[in-house]
Structure formats: structure tokens, C-alpha cells
Amino acid sequence: MKKNVLIIGAGGVAHVAAHKAAMNNDVLGDICIASRTQSKCDEIIESIQRKGHLKDPSKKLYSRQIDALDIPATVKLIQETKSEIVINLGQAFLNMSILEACLETGVAYIDTAIHEDPDKVCEDPPWYANYEWKRKDRCAEKGVTAILGAGFDPGVVNAYCALAVKRYFDKIETIDIIDVNAGSHGRYFATNFDPEINFREFIKVWTWIDRQWKEYPTHTVKRVYDLPVVGPSPIYLNGHDELHSLSQNIDAESIRFWMGFGDHYINVFTVLRTLGFLDHLPVKLADGQEVVPLKVVKALFPDPKTLAPNYTGKTCIGNFVKGTKDGQPREVLIYQVSDHKAAYEEVESQGISYTAGVPPVAAAMLIADGTWDTRTMVNVEELDPEPFIAILDRIGLPTEVKEIEPGSAASFDGAVRDLETEIAESTATVTVSAANPMIAVAPKSR
Numbered sequence: 001m002k003k004n005v006l007i008i009g010a011g012g013v014a015h016v017a018a019h020k021a022a023m024n025n026d027v028l029g030d031i032c033i034a035s036r037t038q039s040k041c042d043e044i045i046e047s048i049q050r051k052g053h054l055k056d057p058s059k060k061l062y063s064r065q066i067d068a069l070d071i072p073a074t075v076k077l078i079q080e081t082k083s084e085i086v087i088n089l090g091q092a093f094l095n096m097s098i099l100e101a102c103l104e105t106g107v108a109y110i111d112t113a114i115h116e117d118p119d120k121v122c123e124d125p126p127w128y129a130n131y132e133w134k135r136k137d138r139c140a141e142k143g144v145t146a147i148l149g150a151g152f153d154p155g156v157v158n159a160y161c162a163l164a165v166k167r168y169f170d171k172i173e174t175i176d177i178i179d180v181n182a183g184s185h186g187r188y189f190a191t192n193f194d195p196e197i198n199f200r201e202f203i204k205v206w207t208w209i210d211r212q213w214k215e216y217p218t219h220t221v222k223r224v225y226d227l228p229v230v231g232p233s234p235i236y237l238n239g240h241d242e243l244h245s246l247s248q249n250i251d252a253e254s255i256r257f258w259m260g261f262g263d264h265y266i267n268v269f270t271v272l273r274t275l276g277f278l279d280h281l282p283v284k285l286a287d288g289q290e291v292v293p294l295k296v297v298k299a300l301f302p303d304p305k306t307l308a309p310n311y312t313g314k315t316c317i318g319n320f321v322k323g324t325k326d327g328q329p330r331e332v333l334i335y336q337v338s339d340h341k342a343a344y345e346e347v348e349s350q351g352i353s354y355t356a357g358v359p360p361v362a363a364a365m366l367i368a369d370g371t372w373d374t375r376t377m378v379n380v381e382e383l384d385p386e387p388f389i390a391i392l393d394r395i396g397l398p399t400e401v402k403e404i405e406p407g408s409a410a411s412f413d414g415a416v417r418d419l420e421t422e423i424a425e426s427t428a429t430v431t432v433s434a435a436n437p438m439i440a441v442a443p444k445s446r
Contacts, residue, residue, distance in 0.1 A: 002084040002373065004029040004082050004084050005083060005087060005197045007034070007259060008405070009035055010044060012192075012350065012352070013356045014035075014090075016155075016349045016353050016354050016357025017357040017361050019347040019348075020347070021054050021161055022054045022055065025061075028085070028364060029060075029368075031059070031060070031187060032063065032081045033064075034064040034066040035066065041064070048061065051175065051347065064077060068088075068094045069093075069094060071101050074101035085108055086102050087111075088110065089111075089316060092114060092115055093117070095132065096135075098147060100135075103135065106142060107144070108146070110367070111147075111148050111360075113149060115131040115155065117321065121200050121203045121204070121280055125243075126233075126244035126247060128243075133377070135377065136377040139375075143375040144375065145376070146378070148377065150380055152356050152358060152359055153179055153241075154241055155178060155363075155380055157318070157319055159380050160318065160399075161175055162325075162381045162382075162383070164319065164332065165385075166386070169321065169325055170324055170356070172252040174253060174265070174323075174414055175250070175252050175255045175319055175320070176319070177240070177255075177317075177319050177321075178259075178320060179228065182233065185307040185350070186292070188299060190302045190304070193304050196410055199269070199273075199278045200300075201238075202269065205237060207416075208246070208254060208255045210253060210254060212253075216237060221236060223235050224260075226395040227335070228400065229314055230313075230315070230316045232260065234314075235260050236258060236261055237260075243255055246402075249379060258414070272297065277293045278293065280294050304353070308344050312337050314337055314340065316335055316336070317355065318335025318400075320414070322411075328404075330406065331392050333401070334401050334402075335400055358395060362395060366387055371384075390437065394417075
């Protein structure tokens with residue numbers, strides 16, 4: 001049985017994960033939270049202590065400072081803390097460095113998003129093949145468990161795909177993953193997680209249709225779908241991490257990702273992008289100084305953790321799956337609803353961080369008890385989904401399943417028609433408007 005957890009990162013998702021790990025430290029053992037800024041780790045520890053969430057007080061909860069790009073330093077930290085499971089909740093730029101440190105020390109690795117190169121955005125798919133999967137053979141040779149993309153999306157939605165295969169369908173035709181945040185944080189504009197990562201993912205849309213990759217312009221293919229609890233929501237075809245493994249591991253004709261956006265978000269995003277403020281490469285100022293426009297935008301935006309106290313409303317994330325069972329057409333919606341206010345009351349966080357921070361702890365618990373201790377590299381959909389979903393049900397993210405009458409009004413039309421027609425129908429505009437200024441920005445779960 002593996003024990004002792006090292007959480008790398010001190011943002012909103014790490015905050016939630018640390019709370020949940022502390023609440024389950026009878027399984028996970030000692031917990032160390034490490035980040036470049038140790039004081040942020042200490043703030044998380046203070047929050048855990050304030051809420052009384054350390055289940056077994058005999059276990060250690062402490063912090064360390066680390067530059068996770070420094071592989072030797074990370075190796076040393078893993079060894080000094082006697083950690084056997086590392087949960088990487090830092091920026092996606094750190095993935096390969098932290099994974100390498102885990103390979104060198106032989107400990108288990110968990111992350112919640114695909115690695116990104118700071119100098120590249122939306123590379124050619126499948127993204128995992130560009131980075132993580134190149135280390136798969138080494139994980140197998142060294143017997144290192146590496147579970148990739150174990151947040152919510154990617155992560156739980158991958159498990160929902162595996163659940164659909166295991167329990168609900170003999171043959172799957174389409175999977176449409178839908179992510180809607182119907183909450184309000186009360187700010188004119190803010191992102192629910194790192195603004196730099198948030199904006200980078202919307203530069204290009206890669207999607208899996210008819211068993212091939214297709215590229216679409218951002219915010220041009222739109223649907224309105226009536227989701228449980230949050231109601232009718234405008235959603236846009238988008239690229240996302242999970243498509244890049246699901247396309248290889250799940251037998252389906254098409255697998256697409258849709259994210260909810262309000263007009264206000266699209267207006268602000270479009271203006272920032274058009275003016276060059278979302279560029280990820282340096283530009284030179286008149287005085288010769290170089291700056292990265294996207295990092296300047298990030299510096300001006302609110303820290304996502306500060307949104308939590310006043311956040312209201314709910315999120316709904318799930319998979320609409322179409323296929324056949326016993327020769328009959330079937331449609332199923334597998335989904336999860338979270339409440340921003342409830343998340344704050346429990347762990348002093350907002351709902352987006354909550355949905356992303358709980359799943360990696362569930363994955364760590366399954367590694368700890370041996371259920372998911374694979375001793376090789378896997379994506380979540382390659383694992384038995386039921387133990388994972390069972391733990392999530394117990395520790396804060398209960399799953400719902402809704403049968404949909406095939407062809408009824410509740411069915412989801414995910415078919416992408418002629419691209420020019422789709423663009424003509426799009427309601428996106430570059431006009432800046434103050435309409436709906438309180439609308440929340442749709443999340444990417446980490």
C-alpha cells in the first residue's frame with residue numbers, strides 16, 4: 001500500500017485537493033504541499049486547520065518551497081518527504097519535469113491536464129503523443145504508475161466514457177462532453193483558473209469527428225442545450241485535453257467537447273485576441289524591454305482563488321452518449337452538478353476548483369489501496385471507472401445518470417453541419433458590450 005502524498009502547486013485546485021487529502025489522510029498518510037511560493041502553501045494549511053479537516057492528527061501536514069522545473073530539486077524533495085504519490089497541480093508547463101522526477105524516484109504520478117510548451121499553443125493532435133506518451137515505455141519498464149488527466153475534464157468525463165462502454169452500450173456512435181458553469185462571481189470579467197492556461201486553450205479548436213481530427217475556428221459552432229439544474233445553456237464546440245486520449249482509447253465515431261460561454265466572455269476574448277493581448281510570445285516595447293502580452297493580461301486579472309467567497313450558482317458537466325444496447329438505440333446523459341456556495345462552505349473554494357481538485361485525490365486513494373496502482377502510464381478511461389466514481393460519490397462529486405428517449409426533444413444534436421453554415425449561424429460578435437457583465441467564464445477543469 002502506497003502512502004504519503006506530495007501535492008505540487010498552491011492554486012485553487014491544489015487548495016481543494018489538499019483539503020480532501022487531509023480529510024482522507026488515514027488512507028493517504030503524511031501530506032506535503034509544495035510550490036514556488038511557500039506562503040501560499042501555508043495559507044492552504046491554515047484553511048485546512050480552520051475547517052478542522054485533518055482527519056488523523058497524528059499524520060503530518062506541512063509545506064515546502066520548490067521550483068518544479070528543477071528536476072534534481074524535485075527528486076530531492078520526493079526523497080526527503082518519503083512521498084510515494086505525487087499529485088501535480090501546478091501549471092501544465094511543469095508536467096514533464098515532475099513526471100521525470102517521479103520516474104527517477106519510482107513514485108506514482110498524477111496530473112490533471114496535458115503538458116504544454118510555453119512557446120507553442122494547440123499543437124497538432126493527439127497532444128499526449130507529443131509529450132507524456134513518449135515516457136509510457138519507461139513507466140512500464142520502471143513499474144511507475146502514472147495516471148494522466150485525473151481532474152474532471154479531463155478525468156471524470158473520461159471515466160464516464162469508460163462507464164458508458166462497460167455498463168450502458170454495446171456500440172457507441174457519438175460522445176458529446178458538455179461543460180457549463182452557470183455561476184456568477186460578481187466581477188466584470190475574471191477566469192476561474194489560471195488566465196494564461198484558460199486563454200491558451202481557446203486559440204484553436206481540434207475535435208474528433210468521423211474518426212479523424214478536424215479543425216474549426218474558435219466560437220463558431222454553437223448549440224443551446226437544456227442541461228439538468230442549470231437549464232438551457234449556449235455551448236460552443238471546443239478543443240480539450242480529453243479528446244486526445246479518448247480518440248485513441250474509446251471506440252466511437254465522433255467524440256466532441258462543448259463549453260458554455262456567454263456573449264460577454266466572447267466579446268472580451270475576441271477583442272483581447274484581435275488586439276494581440278493573448279499572444280504567448282514576447283514583444284519588444286519602445287524602451288527595448290520584452291514582455292509576453294498574455295502574461296501581462298494574467299497579471300491584471302483577479303486571482304481565481306479570490307472569487308470564491310461571493311460565488312453563487314451551479315456547474316453541470318457531463319457526457320451525452322448515443323449508441324445501441326441489445327440492438328436498440330440508446331441515449332444516456334452521465335453528469336455531475338456542483339454548487340459554488342456549497343464548495344465555499346465546505347473547503348473555502350469555488351465550484352470550478354472543487355470539481356477539478358476532488359478527482360485527483362480519489363485517484364490517489366485508489367493508487368494507495370492498490371486498485372489503480374497500474375505500474376505503467378494510463379489515461380483514466382483505460383481504468384475501471386466504477387471504483388473511481390464510487391469514491392467521488394462519497395467525497396463530494398456524486399454522479400447522476402439520465403436515460404434520454406432517442407430522438408426526443410431532450411436528445412442532443414451534436415452533428416456538425418457544413419462549416420460555413422455553422423459560422424453564419426454563430427452569434428459571436430467582436431462588439432464590446434457591458435451586457436451580462438456578471439456572467440461567469442466557462443472553466444477548463446484541472
